[in-house]
Amino acid sequence: MLLEVEELTKRYKRGATRANDSVNLTVDAGQVYGLLGHNGAGKTTLVNQIVGLIRPDAGSIWIDGRDVVADPGFARRACSIQPQSQVPIDGLTPRQAIETLGRLRGGRPDSVRERSARLVEALDLGEWLDVDGARLSGGVKRLVSFCMAAVEPGKVVILDEPTNDVDPVRRRLLWAQVRSLADEGAAVLLVTHNVIEAERSVDRLAILDHGRVLTEGTTAELKAGIADELRLELVLDPETGRIETPQFTGPHTVVGNRIVATVPARMAGEAATWARDLRRAGRIEEFSLAPATLEDAYVALVGSTSATATPTAVSSEEEIDVRAA
Amino acid sequence: MSALRSYRLLVTWQARRMKMFLPLGIMVQALFALGIVAGYPLLFPTIDKTTILYLATGGPVIALVTMGLVAVPQMVSAAKTEGTLAYMRTLPIPRVVYLLADMTVWLTVVLPGVALAVVIGSIRFGLDLQISPLVIPAVILVALTATSIGYALASLVPPMVANMASQVLVVFILMFSPLNFPADRLPGWLAAIHSVLPIQAMGEVMRGTLASNSFPITVGAFALLGVWCVASFAATSVVLTRRA
Numbered sequence: 427m428l429l430e431v432e433e434l435t436k437r438y439k440r441g442a443t444r445a446n447d448s449v450n451l452t453v454d455a456g457q458v459y460g461l462l463g464h465n466g467a468g469k470t471t472l473v474n475q476i477v478g479l480i481r482p483d484a485g486s487i488w489i490d491g492r493d494v495v496a497d498p499g500f501a502r503r504a505c506s507i508q509p510q511s512q513v514p515i516d517g518l519t520p521r522q523a524i525e526t527l528g529r530l531r532g533g534r535p536d537s538v539r540e541r542s543a544r545l546v547e548a549l550d551l552g553e554w555l556d557v558d559g560a561r562l563s564g565g566v567k568r569l570v571s572f573c574m575a576a577v578e579p580g581k582v583v584i585l586d587e588p589t590n591d592v593d594p595v596r597r598r599l600l601w602a603q604v605r606s607l608a609d610e611g612a613a614v615l616l617v618t619h620n621v622i623e624a625e626r627s628v629d630r631l632a633i634l635d636h637g638r639v640l641t642e643g644t645t646a647e648l649k650a651g652i653a654d655e656l657r658l659e660l661v662l663d664p665e666t667g668r669i670e671t672p673q674f675t676g677p678h679t680v681v682g683n684r685i686v687a688t689v690p691a692r693m694a695g696e697a698a699t700w701a702r703d704l705r706r707a708g709r710i711e712e713f714s715l716a717p718a719t720l721e722d723a724y725v726a727l728v729g730s731t732s733a734t735a736t737p738t739a740v741s742s743e744e745e746i747d748v749r750a751a
Numbered sequence: 752m753s754a755l756r757s758y759r760l761l762v763t764w765q766a767r768r769m770k771m772f773l774p775l776g777i778m779v780q781a782l783f784a785l786g787i788v789a790g791y792p793l794l795f796p797t798i799d800k801t802t803i804l805y806l807a808t809g810g811p812v813i814a815l816v817t818m819g820l821v822a823v824p825q826m827v828s829a830a831k832t833e834g835t836l837a838y839m840r841t842l843p844i845p846r847v848v849y850l851l852a853d854m855t856v857w858l859t860v861v862l863p864g865v866a867l868a869v870v871i872g873s874i875r876f877g878l879d880l881q882i883s884p885l886v887i888p889a890v891i892l893v894a895l896t897a898t899s900i901g902y903a904l905a906s907l908v909p910p911m912v913a914n915m916a917s918q919v920l921v922v923f924i925l926m927f928s929p930l931n932f933p934a935d936r937l938p939g940w941l942a943a944i945h946s947v948l949p950i951q952a953m954g955e956v957m958r959g960t961l962a963s964n965s966f967p968i969t970v971g972a973f974a975l976l977g978v979w980c981v982a983s984f985a986a987t988s989v990v991l992t993r994r995a
Contacts (some may be wrong), residue, residue: 438995476839481994498994503843510833517768526764530757530842 427488429453429476429582434485436471436637445471447637448485453582453613453630458604460624460631461617462724469617470510473584476615477505490581506531508575510586510617512567515559519568520551523559524577543571549599556596564591572600579612586617592715601627618735625720635728645720652726655688658697658705661711669709670699679725688722689715704726758845761852769856776822776860784814784868789875792929802932804965807880808958809931811865812893816924816953818861819897820904821917827905828913829892836906841894846991850984854898859893869961885968886960892976893953896989899983900949906990949979 434449446468453459461469474480476487478498487494487501494501515523528538528703546555549569554562562570566590576581585604589597604627608614618624624631625645632642641648658675662683671678671687674696678687689697694715701713755765766773784848792798814956831835873880906915924930926949927941947952952972959968 478835479994481839499843502841505841507841509834509838509841511837513838514768514830514833515837517770518764522767526760527842528761531846532753532843 427452428455428490429615430486430488431472431476432488434472434475434487434488435483436468436475436480437483444468444637446482449634449637449639451632451639453612453615455581455613456608457629458608458614458616458627460628461634462619462621462624462631463617463634464619465729467634469634469730470586471637472634473507473586473617476582476584477501477507503532504580505582505584506575506578507582507584508586508588508589509570512564513571513574515562515567515570518559519556520527520546520559520562520573521555522568524573526578527574531578531580538577542577544601545576548603549573549596565593566597568592569600572603573712576603576607579607579610581612583612583664584615584617587619588616589618589620589623597623621721621724622719631728633724640727649718649720649723652688652723654691655718655722656691656694656697656715657718657722658687658689658701658715660685660701660713663709663711665688666709669704672696675747686722688718688726699722718724725726752941754845754848757848757850758855761844761849762855765852765856767776767861773856773860776864780814780818780861780864781867782864783817783872784864787813787931788868788872803876803878804962805931805933805958807869807876807878808961808966809954810868810872811961812930812954812957813924814861814864814868814896815890815893815930815957816930816950817921818857819894819899819901820920820924821901822860823857823898823901824905824913824917827902828910831905832910840991846988850899850902850987850991853902857898858894862890865890872984878985879964880962881964883960883963883968885963886957889956889960889973892973892980893957896949896976896980896983899980899987903987903990906987924950928954947975949976952976952979 430452433451434446435444436446437444441682444533449468449472451459451461461472463469471480475482476489476494478494478501482495489501489504492500492504494504513523518526524542524545525538528542529535533541536604546552549572551566551569551573559567559570568588572585572588575585582692588604589600592600601623604614604616608629616624616628628645630642630644631648633640633648655676660669662669662685664683671685674689676688676690678685698715701710701715704710705713757801769776788807790808792803793800825837869880869882872878901917904916908916929936929937929942929945930950930953934945934951937945952975955966955969955972956976958966959972
């Protein structure tokens with residue numbers, strides 16, 4: 427295993443709640459590993475310990491067989507990171523920023539130049555290549571920051587919310603590049619709260635909640651608990667008042683004019699008939715009935731264990747984020 | 752050699768990041784140094800040679816010291832707020848190299864002003880300054896010490912506090928430090944404090960090396976400054992390496 431985290435525990439103040447509580451995970455070369463969780467679940471704390479910015483209270487972190495808690499300098503050589511916050515590059519052009527990072531990480535000038543050009547082309551950033559960083563949009567800056575982490579990648583590449591602010595088309599290009607980083611042999615640790623995107627992109631994942639790993643496995647394994655369930659989504663007509671959901675639906679979430687509920691697969695026929703009748707009666711605009719997603723598994727898991735957090739599904743055409751209300 | 756390459760790359764990086772600020776910073780520093788050399792004499796109806804010498808040599812020191820203790824904390828606080836500092840800490844670069852690269856850029860900002868103040872001062876007052884070659888290590892020592900202290904200050908305390916502290920330091924350096932006047936004019940207790948702080952020593956090494964025909968080059972001042980320089984540089988490196 428390239429990256430091994432064992433029983434990692436961190437609390438910021440004595441007596442305070444644990445930001446990380448006995449976290450265990452392993453990421454192998456060639457793997458994209460997703461770290462999912464609400465805001466404040468402890469994802470960034472975990473990342474900062476891996477790269478040596480924060481010292482753990484207990485537990486160990488091994489990269490390529492070396493104890494990086496004892497040797498944070500090695501962690502910095504072995505990890506390249508795209509931080510969650512924007513990397514300030516005002517005054518620099520993307521070309522200068524990406525190439526300088528490649529050189530600082532020990533890359534040879536010609537290979538850095540060549541790889542930088544390849545990344546820029548793959549992410550369709552050419553038109554901004556020589557524009558001052560101060561004039562770039564948030565999404566373009568985020569992509570530049572990804573390139574800075576990927577131009578001379580470490581054995582471990584850590585991406586903290588890499589798709590924030592990025593447009594839908596370039597998100598897809600970005601995911602392809604994340605995949606090719608792993609294909610080239612890196613262990614990619616992907617931190618996100620975007621569950622839908624994670625489902626399409628990761629090989630394994632862990633769900634973090636209040637500093638603890640709630641569950642860990644492949645997306646299929648995580649969805650096993652809801653394998654016999656379907657996801658019923660209704661878009662209400664704005665004129666419609668409340669809709670009483672039938673007995674056979676599971677717990678549901680309401681956001682704006684959308685209702686999402688789980689339905690046992692054996693009740694698919696009944697659910698479809700019920701929804702069709704609602705549409706005929708003009709009470710809903712549309713509905714969909716589909717296999718349950720990782721997001722449903724996530725809500726089922728995190729929702730049931732968070733005493734204080736009420737999960738709500740927020741949806742738009744491109745993404746569905748799950749956040750603590 | 753990789754440390755040298757990192758240093759070169761970081762100097763270029765920082766210079767580019769500050770390219771809007773650099774010409775402005777150089778101008779402001781030059782104006783500042785000039786203001787002290789040319790403006791302070793207006794305070795005195797008659798002015799003797801010793802006063803003139805203090806002003807002509809004090810201007811450059813004040814430019815160097817305020818750069819380190821005032822401008823540096825403000826810029827480091829800004830870098831802390833915007834996340835540059837944390838990002839740089841994730842890169843495989845020795846902290847000392849990062850620190851030295853930053854200091855190089857700041858020295859570039861302040862040096863033209865220092866040189867200009869010396870030239871204008873000697874022309875304005877018709878001084879025949881005997882500049883010792885030791886002025887080079889003196890300038891480097893003063894700049895390194897002042898920026899290290901400023902850096903440590905900004906790294907240790909929250910940005911707001913660092914900015915306030917730097918404002919207080921301006922007043923202390925301009926009005927209550929023996930840079931533009933001899934230390935014996937200070938009340939005893941303040942003179943005692945200054946005998947261990949680095950500011951007076953900064954003034955002495957610069958005066959001694961800029962006007963070696965009028966002021967002594969004192970080993971004691973160099974030594975005290977050396978101690979402050981090593982201590983503050985080490986403290987800053989530790990602060991930068993520290994894990995929360």
